[in-house]
Amino acid sequence: MAASDPPPYLLGLRLRGRLVVVFGGGRVATRRVPALLESGATVRVVSPSLSASLQALAASGRIGWERRRYAPGDCDGAWLVCAFTDDAITNTAIDDETERLRIWTVRSDDAAASPAWTPASGQAGGVRVGVLSGDPRRSAGIRDAVLAGLRSGTLGARRGRD
Numbered sequence: 001m002a003a004s005d006p007p008p009y010l011l012g013l014r015l016r017g018r019l020v021v022v023f024g025g026g027r028v029a030t031r032r033v034p035a036l037l038e039s040g041a042t043v044r045v046v047s048p049s050l051s052a053s054l055q056a057l058a059a060s061g062r063i064g065w066e067r068r069r070y071a072p073g074d075c076d077g078a079w080l081v082c083a084f085t086d087d088a089i090t091n092t093a094i095d096d097e098t099e100r101l102r103i104w105t106v107r108s109d110d111a112a113a114s115p116a117w118t119p120a121s122g123q124a125g126g127v128r129v130g131v132l133s134g135d136p137r138r139s140a141g142i143r144d145a146v147l148a149g150l151r152s153g154t155l156g157a158r159r160g161r162d
Contacts, residue, residue: 021078025045029084070093079103081104129143
């Protein structure tokens with residue numbers, strides 16, 4: 001995030017039963033799809049190939065898989081789109097389509113061009129932690145430190161209403 005950019009607005013999405021379209025079947029999709037499924041999202045992956053773990057999810061019927069590259073119209077009906085291909089031109093085309101359709105999109109190739117970011121996240125007990133810093137490695141480090149503190153009890157988290 002550039003110094004002149006305003007900070008992102010943090011938001012938790014409740015995706016149960018809502019369509020999320022993921023483009024790309026590699027490393028980033030492999031990390032992100034399980035969390036989408038955990039949130040209850042209906043996940044459709046569009047990619048010529050999938051990692052072994054994503055193939056297993058497709059074979060078990062947990063995700064839909066269209067074995068091809070992106071085509072215009074693929075984002076119709078989605079609530080969220082993830083452009084996780086290794087081709088910046090394709091990710092830009094996906095982003096252009098979703099911008100016209102007013103669908104939030106996460107791009108893995110260009111944080112500055114991505115309309116939405118996925119935080120480094122994790123859970124300790126009943127607390128879900130998400131960190132956005134503009135630098136994925138820094139965010140992951142902060143997340144890990146917060147989770148370690150919650151798990152060890154050195155960082156307290158009150159329960160109840162304020």
